[in-house]
Amino acid sequence: MIPLSWYLTLSAALFSIGMFGVLARKNAVAILLGIELMLNAVNINLVSFWRYNNPVLMDGQVFAIIVFAVAAAEVAVGLALVISIYRRRNTVVADEIDLMKW
């Protein structure tokens, strides 16, 4: 049987890769892709904690479902913002969107 540590290490690695994507990418859509990777790492953690604690308690799976809903809402609003910015400024590079930068 697989020990819990394998799942936790994998999801820590996936979270770090997503964080690198959020910090290092220039394109705003690519930054949102990195956020999706981080949310998936969290979901793997939640479901493995559900399985390795007491599978009769459904809390872990309910949390994963709520994360799905929040991810869908976040992507819809985020991509709408990116498309709106692209229409007005003709760019999706995060460095060039600096109207509110001091």
Add this chain to the structure above:
Amino acid sequence: MTAAQIIFLITAAVILGSAFMVVTTKNLVHAALWLIVTLFGAAVLFATLNAGFIAVVQVVIYIGAIAILFIFAVMLTRRSMTDTGPGLNRGWWLSAAIALLTFGGLVWLVSGWGGFTKAAPAYPSGFDAVAALAHALVSPEAFVLPFEVASVLLLAALVGAVYIAFQRKGEE
């Protein structure tokens, strides 16, 4: 090495490799397609964890809706079909250092926890996880309030997304 461990290792290699391609590929359409591979790998992991419903939801919502939405957004926001310039910031090595530090810190933190290497308890025979999940989502003693709040959040997000991306007459 049992069969389950071999399946886990192959899936983990696919997930990490495709996630690395998501954050490093210059072509954004390819990055979105690599994201689909990563999401499929996560669905396989959910299936190995006896969470069949979550695996199906992962395929339907993440791959069927979110990844396709990403591909549409990439197609709508391209100046030309050729990507110019580097895909990464000038300070990308600093981001890599922060990501490595985060990974090390997370592993160090959870490895100090007592249940880190614990094995899974036996799955109760005859236990219907989908029915239990459905009861948990609508039972007033459990999670009916977060469930309803999530639906309100989705409605607000969809209305907001339509409002933000709507092109008014006379604009452009």
